[in-house]
Amino acid sequence: MPAVPDEPIVSGELPAEAAGRPGAPLAELRHVSKRFGQGAVGAVDVTLGFPAGRMVALFGPSGSGKTTVLHMLGLLLPPDEGEIWLDGRRVDGLAEGASAAVRRRSLGFVFQSFGLVPLLTAEENVTVALRLLNIGGDRAREKARAALEVVDLGRRAGHRPAEMSGGEQQRVALARALVHSPKLLLADEPTGELDTATGAYVLDLLRRTARNGAAVVLATHDPAALEVVDTAYFMRDGTVHEPDRAELELWLTEGEGGLAGG
Numbered sequence: 001m002p003a004v005p006d007e008p009i010v011s012g013e014l015p016a017e018a019a020g021r022p023g024a025p026l027a028e029l030r031h032v033s034k035r036f037g038q039g040a041v042g043a044v045d046v047t048l049g050f051p052a053g054r055m056v057a058l059f060g061p062s063g064s065g066k067t068t069v070l071h072m073l074g075l076l077l078p079p080d081e082g083e084i085w086l087d088g089r090r091v092d093g094l095a096e097g098a099s100a101a102v103r104r105r106s107l108g109f110v111f112q113s114f115g116l117v118p119l120l121t122a123e124e125n126v127t128v129a130l131r132l133l134n135i136g137g138d139r140a141r142e143k144a145r146a147a148l149e150v151v152d153l154g155r156r157a158g159h160r161p162a163e164m165s166g167g168e169q170q171r172v173a174l175a176r177a178l179v180h181s182p183k184l185l186l187a188d189e190p191t192g193e194l195d196t197a198t199g200a201y202v203l204d205l206l207r208r209t210a211r212n213g214a215a216v217v218l219a220t221h222d223p224a225a226l227e228v229v230d231t232a233y234f235m236r237d238g239t240v241h242e243p244d245r246a247e248l249e250l251w252l253t254e255g256e257g258g259l260a261g262g
């Protein structure tokens with residue numbers, strides 16, 4: 001596995017304190033709840049802050065609400081109750097056009113299943129994120145190439161997803177998520193389909209993204225993530241708490257029964 005490069009993944013202006021109130025989190029959920037049909041609970045009165053420059057993990061069993069929280073933060077799913085704030089601005093309840101603009105400009109997404117377009121090359125997949133921002137031509141090509149270099153895939157720019165390993169595809173997905181220097185990066189089980197070494201590399205890239213100023217939120221089952229995140233929360237049945245490390249380690253080593261009744 002190649003070493004993680006030193007150059008910033010998120011280049012340009014850092015968000016952080018300059019953007020909003022000093023010391024305020026870049027993104028916040030305030031008393032957010034979400035229920036689905038048939039009594040399924042996505043989130044119950046969740047209040048969480050995500051600071052710029054920090055990597056935060058949401059651990060928890062399958063069905064505990066991690067994806068629901070990420071989707072609400074990503075303005076992909078409206079909460080039933082509560083508020084979502086980004087960069088000093090309330091962003092829940094925006095009209096679809098305004099909400100899409102926030103997603104394109106300020107957010108980056110990485111999914112377990114990579115989500116690349118099969119017919120496009122790695123470079124074209126990364127360029128899509130720029131096209132949506134009306135950046136095209138040579139400028140888009142240069143930025144896409146640079147982002148692929150950062151994930152050490154410059155030489156694979158012309159390859160399609162089917163010609164790449166899962167780890168390579170996830171690194172392309174990361175390049176796509178980072179090419180526009182998002183303020184908030186949302187990663188949903190990004191190492192779920194990767195082997196240990198590749199997963200560690202991806203976690204390292206996420207950590208570096210946070211160190212370069214983005215707020216990084218990771219939903220995961222991966223014990224390796226515990227070693228790299230700044231803050232770990234634990235979800236169960238749509239509620240969030242801050243576990244102590246022993247509690248988390250127990251859950252991670254014993255599987256989903258470790259916190260039974262918690």
Ligand SMILES: Nc1ncnc2c1ncn2[C@@H]1O[C@H](COP(=O)(O)OP(=O)(O)O)[C@@H](O)[C@H]1O
Pocket residue numbers: 036037040041042060061062063064065066067068069
């Ligand atoms: N679109 C949906 N429609 C109905 N129920 C859903 C939907 N999305 C999630 N749920 C339910 O909400 C709960 C939380 O799911 P999810 O956020 O996906 O959890 P996790 O990501 O932790 O596995 C589960 O009970 C799930 O079945």
Ligand SMILES: [Mg+2]
Pocket residue numbers: 066067068188219
């Ligand atoms: Mg999920």
